[in-house]
Amino acid sequence: MRPTVRSRRLGNRLKSYRTASGLSGTELADRVGIHQATWSKIEAGKAKLSPPVLAATAEALRIPEEVVTQLDTLRRKAEEPGWWQDYGDILSEAVQLLIELEADASWIRTYEGDLVPGLLQTREYAERVITAVSPHIRVADIDRYLELRMRRQQRLSDGVRLTAVLGEAAIRQRIGGREVMREQLRHIERMVETHDVTIQIVPFAADAHAALGESFAIIQWPDETTTPEAVYADGVTSWTVHERDGVIRSYLHALASVQSQALSPRESLDLVHSAFEELS
Template identity: 35%
Template sequence: MSTAQGSTLRRRRLGHELRRLREHAGRTHTEVAETLDCSQAKISKIEAGRVGIRTLELKAVLDLLDVPEDEAEPLLALAREGRQRGVWHKYQDALTTKFASYLALENEAVEIRTYEGEVVPGLLQTEGYANAINNATRPDHQIEVQRYTGARMARQGRLLGGELRLWVVLNEAVIRRVTGGVEVMREQLRHLLELAHRSHVSLQVLPFAAGEHPAMTGPFVLARFANRELDPDVVYLENQTGGLFLEEAAETRRYRESFDTLMQAGLDTGRSARLIGKVLHELTTEAPVGF
């Protein structure tokens, strides 16, 4: 789980700078790998910020690239900071490497934009709803489910404290699907309504009537950071066995444009809240209708 620990942003910055220095020096992955007596794949992961690099290894690379001492010291500091354990370390036994890496990025983001077509996003889930989702997707790992739910609950601290700007577009199916039973779903809908009234949370519902849309291929998360020049946007795509990060400018731009389209197609925040309230009222007064 070393790839999930420490400051993911710092590792990304260090990796990007090492790649820039290597290319400027006219060196190849092969030459750097030979210096460290490791595989070229490891060098690629270091430059992508996926894994850290030990101080002695970094010094050897900087020597190979003829980096002056005054330029090397800030990079050595980044490497030391990047190896610190992250806030998710205690949950590492229940998380995939990719999801733990995503949580580390999320913890340093200033804004998250996300579209969900099946479930309420983890940042907005109640504990009962999270347990229902995790039990459905991990039926053979009950102890792991408890740990996984704990990780998902712990991540909500920054949102509830107002440190994170969140913009969510939910497919209408998400609020109508009775997940975890009627009582659990009522609690979840009430929680959504409470969060929707917070100034740093924008919640829109994409109604069935909107028809086709650019996110029909699946959910996605777009993370944005304080210094977008140093730390460009990252898109995260999660699945049952892991996840995928997209960091190329053309890829993240496409998802930004898709999210803009979803925002335009969705109900505004006021109408979305009223629709959630209507569904909650129906759950309170009527027997739920299955899909």
């Protein structure tokens, strides 16, 4: 079984309960009635967790009933194919992981220095970005890439909270030309008005901050309190998903640093509107 974000989250939560109980993987596997190797795969998200094994594990680790309900929901979701699998022929591993992270998120915090985040892009803006950064993409696939990006944005209509911090360059550079950029800026304003979206702009006049040269998304899930976040960090040639507490804390520090240099949400919207007016 290929580990997914959901199966890894399930495994991590079970591991945290096992560690807190003082049991080794071998001891717990014996109590549950499975091989130690199988339990190791479950904790790594590489093996399915059956309802009887979950029940036996919950009893052995004295997991509260309400948490067991959450774990069972996560177990079932881990076995369900995601809608993004319909795009498997064009979907890179990096984008698939990002979509999986977004799928169950309650709060997404992003930082982008030069581009409007994908969750806030219009179709026309996204098309220009995709064709510019992937010049060898097949023409026949462009519409499917755009469809995929638009489907990702449905999470905002489902109630996920988005905090997007972006550099002033993202609202100033005329990607796609004047009309495309005007519509993109108006779209940002509409999304803030109609969804749980907050934007903050880092002005050109801002000082250095800890997120310089970075692009990342901090993901928070609603049902986790011990290690509630993961970080997706994207670069020009590589990407990484971080789940270790120490690394996550460094990205939280970087986000706090950049937000200290950013305009307030109200001032940021005013700057977006000013940029929109300048394109009239």
